[in-house]
Amino acid sequence: MATRKIAVPRLRTQLDAASPTSDDIDDEARLLDLALEDVDLSDLAAEHVELSGCRLTRCNLGGSDLDKLILVDSELSQCDLANARWSDAAVTRLAVASSRLTGFAAPGTSLQHVTVRDSVLDFASFRFAKFVRVEFSDCRLQSADFVSADLSGTVFRRCDLTSAEFSQVKAAGATFVDCTWEGTRGIASLAGATIANASPIDMLAVTTALASALQIKLAHPDDLDGA
Numbered sequence: 001m002a003t004r005k006i007a008v009p010r011l012r013t014q015l016d017a018a019s020p021t022s023d024d025i026d027d028e029a030r031l032l033d034l035a036l037e038d039v040d041l042s043d044l045a046a047e048h049v050e051l052s053g054c055r056l057t058r059c060n061l062g063g064s065d066l067d068k069l070i071l072v073d074s075e076l077s078q079c080d081l082a083n084a085r086w087s088d089a090a091v092t093r094l095a096v097a098s099s100r101l102t103g104f105a106a107p108g109t110s111l112q113h114v115t116v117r118d119s120v121l122d123f124a125s126f127r128f129a130k131f132v133r134v135e136f137s138d139c140r141l142q143s144a145d146f147v148s149a150d151l152s153g154t155v156f157r158r159c160d161l162t163s164a165e166f167s168q169v170k171a172a173g174a175t176f177v178d179c180t181w182e183g184t185r186g187i188a189s190l191a192g193a194t195i196a197n198a199s200p201i202d203m204l205a206v207t208t209a210l211a212s213a214l215q216i217k218l219a220h221p222d223d224l225d226g227a
Contacts, residue, residue, distance in 0.1 A: 005133075006113050006114070006115055006133045006134070006135060007093050007113040007133075008093065008095065008113075009053075009073045009074055009075055009093045009094060009095050010053070010073045010093060011033075011053055011054075011055060011073060011074075011075065012033050012053060015033055015034055015035035015053070015054070015055055016033060016034050016035065017034070017035050017036075017037070018031070018034040018035070018036055018039075019036070019039050020036075020039065020041070021040070021041070022040075022041050022042070022043060022044040022045075025041070025044055025046055025049060026046060027046050027047045027048055027049070028047070028048045028049070028050075029046065029049050029050070030049075030050045030052070031049070031050070031051045031052070031054055032050075032052050032053055032054070033052070033053040033054065034053075034054045034055075035054070035055050035057075036054065036055070036056045036057070036059050037056075037057045037058060037059070038057070038058045038059065039056070039059045039060070040059075040060045041059060041060060041061050041064060042060045042061065042062045042063050042064065042080075043062075043063045043064060043065075044061065044064040044065070044066065045064070045065040045066075046065075046066060046067075047066075047067045047068055048067075048068050048069075048070070049066055049069050049070070050069075050070040050072075051069070051070070051071050051072070051074055052070070052071075052072040052073055052074065053072070053073045053074065054074045054075075055074065055075045055077075056074070056075070056076045056077070056079055057077050057078060057079070058077070058078045058079065059076070059079045059080070060079070060080045061079060061080065061081045061084050062080045062081060062082040062083055062084060062100075063082070063083050063084060064081070064084045064085070064086075065084070065085045066084070066085075066086045066089065067086075067087050067088065068087070068088050068089065068090075069086050069089040069090070069091075070089070070090050071089060071090070071091045071092070071094055072090075072091075072092045072093060072094075073092070073093045073094075074093075074094055074095075075094075075095045075096075075097075076094070076095070076096045076097070076099055077096075077097045077098060077099070078097075078098050078099060079096075079099045079100075080099070080100045081099060081100065081101045081104050082100050082101065082102045082103055082104065083102070083103040083104070083105075084101075084104050084105070085104075085105045085106075086104075086105070086106045086109060087105070087106070087107050087108060087109070088107070088108040088109060089106060089109040089110070090109075090110050091109060091110065091111045091112065091114055092112045092113060092114075093112070093113045093114075094111070094113075094114045094115075095114075095115050095117075096114070096115065096116045096117070096119055097116075097117045097118060097119065098117070098118045098119060099119045099120075100119070100120050101116075101119060101120065101121045101124050102120055102121070102122050102123060102124070103122075103123045103124065104121060104124040104125070105124070105125040106124075106125070106126050106129055107125065107126070107127045107128055107129065108127075108128045108129060109126065109129045109130075110129070110130045110132075111129065111130070111131050111132065111134050112132040112133060112134075113132070113133050113134075114131075114133075114134045114135075115134070115135050115137070116134075116135070116136045116137070116139055117136075117137045117138060117139070118137070118138045118139070119139050119140075120139070120140045121136075121139055121140065121141045121144055122140055122141070122142045122143055122144070123142070123143050123144065123145075124141065124144045124145070125144070125145040126144070126145065126146050126149050127145060127146070127147045127148055127149065128147075128148045128149060129146075129149045129150070130149070130150040131149065131150060131151050131152070131153070131154045132152075132153070133153060134153075134154045134155070135154070135155040135156075135157065136154075136155070136156050136157065136159050137155075137157045137158060137159070138157070138158050138159070139156075139159045139160070140159070140160045141156075141159050141160060141161055141164050142160055142161075142162045142163055142164070143162070143163045143164065143165075144161070144164045144165070145164075145165045146164065146165060146166050146169050146186075147165055147166075147167050147168055147169070147186070148167075148168045148169065149169050149170075150169070150170045151166075151169050151170060151171045151174045151193075152170050152171065152172050152173050152174060153172075153173040153174060154171075154174045154175075155174070155175045155176075155177070156174075156175070156176045156177070156179050157177045157178065157179075158177065158178045158179065159176075159179045159180070160179070160180045161176075161179050161180055161181055161184050162180055162181075162182045162183055162184070163182070163183040163184065163185065164184050164185070165184075165185045165186050166184065166185065166186035166187060166189050166190055167185065167186030167189055168186070168189055169186070169189045169190065171189065171190040171191060171192055171193040172191070172192035172193070173192060173193070174190065174192070174193040174194070175193065175194045175196070176190075176193060176194070176195045176196070177196050177197075178196070178197055178198055178199065179195075179197070180205070181197075181205040181206045181209055182205050183209075184205075184209050185209075187206070187209045187210055188210065
């Protein structure tokens with residue numbers, strides 16, 4: 001199955017090193033073409049901040065509250081976004097790798113050309129978010145919340161979706177490859193998606209979840225002798 005190409009972030013070869021603090025960033029601040037390493041921006045709260053052409057490495061954005069953030073052409077590596085809340089953000093050409101997003105919340109956010117790899121997103125929430133050409137690879141998404149999100153065309157590859165919630169999502173063209181499905185909820189909303197699992201155990205988990213959602217009882221023929 002052909003996968004739509006995801007555009008990579010467009011960064012300058014040379015970026016200006018910067019170490020801003022939370023106090024340095026106000027509403028409508030613009031951070032352009034910067035390299036941030038080991039910067040602590042935990043609990044930063046601001047609106048309409050623009051982050052464009054930046055590379056963030058080992059930065060702490062845990063607990064930040066960035067309403068209507070504009071995030072373009074940027075890379076986040078080994079960053080901490082635990083319990084951050086980015087409501088109604090506009091995210092375009094973003095690459096996230098080896099980062100912690102436990103409890104991260106992005107309600108109503110628009111994500112276009114985004115890759116998230118080898119990251120932890122347990123209890124993350126993407127309610128009413130819209131995904132366009134987005135891929136999650138080798139991520140842990142236990143108890144993640146995608147209620148009413150538009151996942152059309154999104155790819156989940158080797159992700160742990162244990163107890164994730166997919167109720168009322170739009171999933172036409174979404175692809176799930178070798179994911180873990182134990183206890184996944186709202187799976188009946190994945191109409192139009194493709195699910196491929198090499199593991200018979202994981203495929204059985206999908207079948208069981210679908211049967212439960214459709215109120216179908218699975219049984220062995222021996223259990224029905226004389227029925």
